[in-house]
Amino acid sequence: MEYSGDDATVYQTIRVTTPESPVAALADVEAWKARKTYPSMLFAGGPVFGVARERQPGGWVLQPFFSGLAPQDARDGLGSYFRRVAKETADGGDLRHAAEYQGAGELLDWEALNDLTVCGRRYRVVRAERFIRMGPDGPEPPRVTDPDPSAPGESHEGLDPAAGLVIDPYDATGISEGILKAELLAALRKHGTVPSDVRDDSRTAAAAYPGGVLLPATFMTAEREGGQWRPGSSGTATTPQSARDALAMQLRVMVPWQRDLTAEQRSVYNGAADRLDAERCDELDVAGRHFRIVRVERLIRVGPDGPEGPRPSDPDPVPPVMVQDRELRAQGAPRDEEDGAEELDESTQKFLRLFEEERRRRESLRRR
Structure with a gap:
C-alpha cells in the first residue's frame, strides 16, 4: 500500500x-x-457491505448483518428488514407506517437504491474496506482477546458483533486502535495493483470521507501453497469459531465432493475436521495442505454526510430480484410454476448426500 x-x-x-x-x-x-x-x-480482497440507520442524537448505527460481498446483498437484507418491520407494525395496529415499510421493501425489489428515508428514518448501504496483517510467517491469526463464545458447530447461532455499533468518528479509542485507524485512513491501492477506476475512486473517497470507524474484526480461512497464502473463505465469519466451522464443513463436504475422494481419503479429511473441533486450533495440516484461521480488520470511511456508501467501481453484478425476474422472462426462461421436476445429476446428488450426512452428524452432537 501507499499513503496519501x-x-x-x-x-x-x-x-x-x-x-x-x-x-x-x-x-x-x-x-x-x-x-x-x-x-x-x-x-484483504474486496470490500463488504451492510446497512446503517441515522440516529437522531447524531451518528449512524449499524444493523445486522454486515457481511454482503456486493452492494445488492445489503439492499436485499434491507428489503427483508422493511418487510419484517411492516408485519410487526401492522400487528401493532399502525397500518399507515406498515404500508410505508412494505412499500420500501417492494421498491428495493426493483431499484438499486443505496440511500432512502422510510417513516422519518434514513437508511444507507454502507461500505467497509478490509485489511489483514502479515508477518514473516504469514497472516495474523485470531488474538486471545477476540470474542469466541460458540461451541464447535454452533457458531451460526451467534450474533453480529458489529450490530448496534454507532458510526461516530469522534468516539475515543485506545492508542493501538487509534494508530491503526490513522494508517488505514491514509492507505491507498498501489499503482498497477488494481484498475485505474478503482484507484481513482479510492482517492476520491479519501477526500470525501476523511474520517473512519473500525468495526469488530471478522475471520477467514487461508491456505498456504508454495510459500504463498490464498484466501479459502469470504472473510465474513464473525468469530474465530465461525471460521473454524466453515473450514470443518469444507473438509467434510466440499473437498470430498470437489475432489471425488475415496472413503479412505475422506477419512483423512474427516479426522482433521474432528481435530479442528476438538482442539479449536487456528492452524491445521491435512493431506499435505496447511490452513490457518486469519483475522480481518474492517474500516468504514465517514464524511460530513455520514458513512461511505458503495463506490462506482465496486462490483455489483446482480440486479434487484424483480429486475432479474423480468430479464429472465425476456430471455424466455420458464416460470417457477411451469418448471417440471428435474432429475439431479450424479455430482449434485453426491453433494447433497455429503451435506445431509454432515447435517445429521451436527444434529446428533447437539442432542447429546
Whole structure:
C-alpha cells in the first residue's frame, strides 16, 4: 500500500483515551504486539457491505448483518428488514407506517437504491474496506482477546458483533486502535495493483470521507501453497469459531465432493475436521495442505454526510430480484410454476448426500 499526504481534517482528528476496562486494556496490548509480529498491513480482497440507520442524537448505527460481498446483498437484507418491520407494525395496529415499510421493501425489489428515508428514518448501504496483517510467517491469526463464545458447530447461532455499533468518528479509542485507524485512513491501492477506476475512486473517497470507524474484526480461512497464502473463505465469519466451522464443513463436504475422494481419503479429511473441533486450533495440516484461521480488520470511511456508501467501481453484478425476474422472462426462461421436476445429476446428488450426512452428524452432537 501507499499513503496519501493530504492535510488532516476534523474527521481525521483521532481521539485517544485510556482503556476503561481490564479487557479493553488487554486488547490494546495485544493490538500493539500484533504491530511488531505482523508489521505489514495489506488489503484483504474486496470490500463488504451492510446497512446503517441515522440516529437522531447524531451518528449512524449499524444493523445486522454486515457481511454482503456486493452492494445488492445489503439492499436485499434491507428489503427483508422493511418487510419484517411492516408485519410487526401492522400487528401493532399502525397500518399507515406498515404500508410505508412494505412499500420500501417492494421498491428495493426493483431499484438499486443505496440511500432512502422510510417513516422519518434514513437508511444507507454502507461500505467497509478490509485489511489483514502479515508477518514473516504469514497472516495474523485470531488474538486471545477476540470474542469466541460458540461451541464447535454452533457458531451460526451467534450474533453480529458489529450490530448496534454507532458510526461516530469522534468516539475515543485506545492508542493501538487509534494508530491503526490513522494508517488505514491514509492507505491507498498501489499503482498497477488494481484498475485505474478503482484507484481513482479510492482517492476520491479519501477526500470525501476523511474520517473512519473500525468495526469488530471478522475471520477467514487461508491456505498456504508454495510459500504463498490464498484466501479459502469470504472473510465474513464473525468469530474465530465461525471460521473454524466453515473450514470443518469444507473438509467434510466440499473437498470430498470437489475432489471425488475415496472413503479412505475422506477419512483423512474427516479426522482433521474432528481435530479442528476438538482442539479449536487456528492452524491445521491435512493431506499435505496447511490452513490457518486469519483475522480481518474492517474500516468504514465517514464524511460530513455520514458513512461511505458503495463506490462506482465496486462490483455489483446482480440486479434487484424483480429486475432479474423480468430479464429472465425476456430471455424466455420458464416460470417457477411451469418448471417440471428435474432429475439431479450424479455430482449434485453426491453433494447433497455429503451435506445431509454432515447435517445429521451436527444434529446428533447437539442432542447429546
